[in-house]
Amino acid sequence: MSRIAYVNGRYTPLAQARVHIEDRGYQFADGVYEVVEVFQGALIDEQRHLDRLARSLRELRIAAPLGDGALRIVLREIIARNKLRDGFVYLQVTRGVARRDHFFPDPPPRPSLVVTARLNDPAKIEAKAAHGIGVTSMPDLRWKRPDIKTINLIANVLAKQAAKEQGSSEAWLIGDDGMITEGGSSNAWIITPDGTLVTHPVNNGILSGVTRATLMTLIGSLGLRVEERRFSLAEAHAAREAFVTSATSLVTPVVSIDGSPVGDGKPGPVASRLRERFHVIAPRTR
Numbered sequence: 101m102s103r104i105a106y107v108n109g110r111y112t113p114l115a116q117a118r119v120h121i122e123d124r125g126y127q128f129a130d131g132v133y134e135v136v137e138v139f140q141g142a143l144i145d146e147q148r149h150l151d152r153l154a155r156s157l158r159e160l161r162i163a164a165p166l167g168d169g170a171l172r173i174v175l176r177e178i179i180a181r182n183k184l185r186d187g188f189v190y191l192q193v194t195r196g197v198a199r200r201d202h203f204f205p206d207p208p209p210r211p212s213l214v215v216t217a218r219l220n221d222p223a224k225i226e227a228k229a230a231h232g233i234g235v236t237s238m239p240d241l242r243w244k245r246p247d248i249k250t251i252n253l254i255a256n257v258l259a260k261q262a263a264k265e266q267g268s269s270e271a272w273l274i275g276d277d278g279m280i281t282e283g284g285s286s287n288a289w290i291i292t293p294d295g296t297l298v299t300h301p302v303n304n305g306i307l308s309g310v311t312r313a314t315l316m317t318l319i320g321s322l323g324l325r326v327e328e329r330r331f332s333l334a335e336a337h338a339a340r341e342a343f344v345t346s347a348t349s350l351v352t353p354v355v356s357i358d359g360s361p362v363g364d365g366k367p368g369p370v371a372s373r374l375r376e377r378f379h380v381i382a383p384r385t386r
C-alpha cells in the first residue's frame with residue numbers, strides 16, 4: 101500500500117511529497133513537531149499533543165497553520181488514507197518558505213504543515229518492552245530550551261547514535277550539574293529503593309512529555325508515591341527500577357544503565373504494571 105502524506109493542503113503519495121528547498125525548517129530547523137500514537141485506530145492523548153504544539157508555535161512566534169478543528173480533520177484523514185490502526189502520526193510545522201535570512205521573513209510566509217503516518221507492529225514493540233532496554237549516559241549538549249518541541253534534534257541524534265554504538269537503545273542526558281534531564285527522545289524515570297517514583301520536574305530543562313503527564317494520573321490513581329525532582333546517575337544506578345516514557349515507547353522498562361544492571365536486570369514489576377495500564381486510562385479520540 102502506498103503511504104499518503106499531507107503537505108500544505110494536499111494529500112500526496114509519500115514518494116511524491118515535497119517541500120521547497122528554502123523552507124526554513126530545512127535551512128534553520130525553524131519549526132516544531134509532534135508525534136501522536138495511534139492505538140486500535142484511535143489517537144492517544146490528542147488534546148495534550150495539540151496543546152503542546154500550540155505552545156511550541158507560540159514560543160517560536162510561528163502562526164498556527166490551521167485551526168485545531170481543521171488539524172483534527174487532517175489527522176483523521178491521514179489515519180484513514182493510510183489505513184492506520186497501530187502506529188503514529190507525525191506532524192511538523194515550520195515558519196515557511198523564504199529567501200535565506202536569519203531574521204523572520206516580513207511579511208510572514210504561510211507556515212508549512214506536513215503530516216505523515218507510520219505503521220508499526222505492536223507485537224514487535226511489546227517484545228522489546230518485555231525485554232527492557234539499556235540506556236547509556238551522555239552529556240546533554242542541547243540548547244537551553246528543550247521544553248520547546250523543535251525539529252532541531254541534532255544533539256539528540258548524536259547522543260542516541262553514540263548510545264546505539266555502545267549497545268543501548270536510548271541515551272540518558274546528563275546536564276551540567278551532573279543530574280539526568282531526560283532521554284534523547286523520552287522522559288527518564290527511576291524508582292528508589294523505598295519505592296518512590298522520581299522524574300525531572302517540568303521546567304525549561306526537559307520536554308514536558310504527554311506520556312509523562314498521563315502517567316502521572318495513572319500513578320495517582322494507583323496510590324504510588326512520586327517526586328518530581330532531579331536525580332543523579334549515581335542515584336539511578338542504585339534504583340530498584342527505571343523506565344522511559346514517550347508516545348513511541350509508552351512505558352518501557354530500563355534494565356541497564358551504562359552496562360550495569362538496574363535492580364535484578366529484568367523489567368521491574370511497577371514499570372511493567374504502568375505499561376499494562378497505560379492504554380486503559382489514556383484518552384482516546386477517533
Ligand code: PDD
Pocket residue numbers: 135256282283284285286287307308309310311312345346347348
Ligand atoms: N519524542 N523528551 C524528548 C526529548 C522527546 O523527544 C520526547 C518524545 C519525550 C516524550 O514526550 P511524549 O511523551 O510527549 O512523546 C521526552 C518523540 C516521540 C520523538 O521525537 O519521536
